[in-house]
Amino acid sequence: MTFNLRNRREDGSTPVLDTWGANSDYGLLRDVLLGPAENYQWLETSSLSKKSLRTGLRFDADVACRQHAEMVDAYRSAGVTVHFHAADPELPYQIFARDSSVMTPYGAVITNMAQWWRRGENFRAIETYQRLGIPIYDYVTAGTFEGGDFDIIEPDCVLIGWEGVEGRSQEQGALQLKRWFEKEGWEVRLCGIDPYYVHIDLMVVMLAPKLAAVCLETIDPGVVDWLQGKGIEIVAVPFKDTMMLGCNVVALGSDRVLLPNSSHFLKERLKALGLQVYDPEIDMIANGGGGVHCMCQPLRRDPV
16 A cells, blocks of 8 residues: 555545554564654653753763664664654654654554644654655544554554643544544543653553553553453553653564663563563653653554
């Protein structure tokens, strides 16, 4: 299937893509989309970046670029083909490729960014998908919504976060996605979260089939019951670790996980479970408000 601007069918019978797409967040990762590092700088976008700026931490662009390159090397050493958004100097947070779009089995959803300095990322994302020949599923139009709040738990099952008018994803945007994917036959669960957390992928991330990293101290207990009812084993990550993006990690498939070098707690738990860990240093990037999961958009995973 070639690029088109709107692949979604109103009746929910949207065809699954032949080559691109992902029906899970843990199938073997073949292709990933990353943002550029050269235009990155810290802005007051989240509680973490505000703290970094308030406490006088110094941003070093050269270090950020080196750390980004280390992460790219980690993906490539894991056999993942890496694609990049074209850099736009007007978009300092373009490095966080998770937020401007969402990959599905039917094509990419173009999101609707909340902060004015990030809205241009959506337009550049459309250009990227056109260049790669990946169809657009549809566009979020009912309210703001960002990709870090679309959390595929398993095939045909998604957890969607929203933070309200003060957050980055609004309930209206989440409900629009819910209607679309329920028509496609998916199970959709919505979860309101505190805007302090920015996105749901800071506290719930799939690691492997039936295995998830979850912050039990902050997520809705009903979501925990829902996950466990599906037979999903939970690796509990402490609140203080999630605030340093220690739960914001990427499943590579085949029992391999990419996580920040600073995520010591989860790293040891995963090694004890027999998972292989890739752990690039990303603190100069993360202190601006996003981790490895925030920086990636899976373009192609093996179906599970």
